[in-house]
Amino acid sequence: MHYPTLQHGIWHNAPAEHPLDADGQLQVVTAPGTDFWRETHYGFTHDNGHFLAVKAPARFTCQLRVRGDYQELYDQAGIMVRVDEQHWIKAGVELSDGRAMLSSVRTDGVSDWATAPYPGDPTDFWMRATVDAGVLRLQVSADGTHWPLVRLCPMPIAAHYQVGPMACSPKRGGLRVTFSDWTLGPASGKDLHDLS
Known part of the structure; x- marks a missing residue:
């Protein structure tokens, strides 16, 4: 089976700056007031965040490296898995309560919204998502080798999903993020406590 690369992705709200080089390194600079959120607590719905959507099959594992310069409240970057505007998850690093947090939002x-302090370097980390038989497994890595569970x-269950890099900056514009080391392939099938 052929698995698409980032070059095959389609932008959901493309940022003004989003060069993608031949090696698959994607540079993003966010627009102001961008976010993905529906209803809870705040009462509003935002679906204008930046997301490069790559078509994935019903079962897959994907991962990518994220390097960002988080400065303002709610600056965020990571990975998104999406069925439609009412069914998705985003996960990565988000600036909240004065520090970079490991954050995931399931819709x-x-x-x-779930957050926890991230013990690694928040400016350089990896995210992995595995979808298999109606279950999503999210993992994070500080080095691309050791992958503890996030969620x-x-x-x-869908015939296919959209998956790819995500970045938002609800309180400002100009968050700079570099995404790289993208892989997409069959669902790993590893034991839940296999952190490799």
Whole structure:
């Protein structure tokens, strides 16, 4: 089976600056007031964040490296897995409460939000997502080798998904992020506690 690269992606709200070089390194500079969120607590819906959507099959594992310069509240970058505007998850680093946090937002009609302090270097990390039989497994890595679990949750079963790099800056414009080391392939099938 052929698995697409970032060059095959289609932008959901393309930023003004988003060069993608031949080696698959993507540079993004966010527009102001960009975010993905639905309803919960705030009462608003935003679906104008930057997301380079690559078509993935019903079962897959993908990962990418994220390097960002987070400066303002809610600056965020990472990975997104999406079925439609009401069913998606985003995960990565987000600036909140004065520090860079490991953050994930799952949306099933409305959004939830989970955060935890990230012990690694928040300006340079990897995210991995595996979808298999209605389950999404999110992992993070400081080195691209060791992958502790971030989240395990239901994901609507679909014939295919959109997956790829995501960045938003709800309070400003100008968050600079570099995405690289993209891979997309079959669902890994590893044991839940296999951190390789």
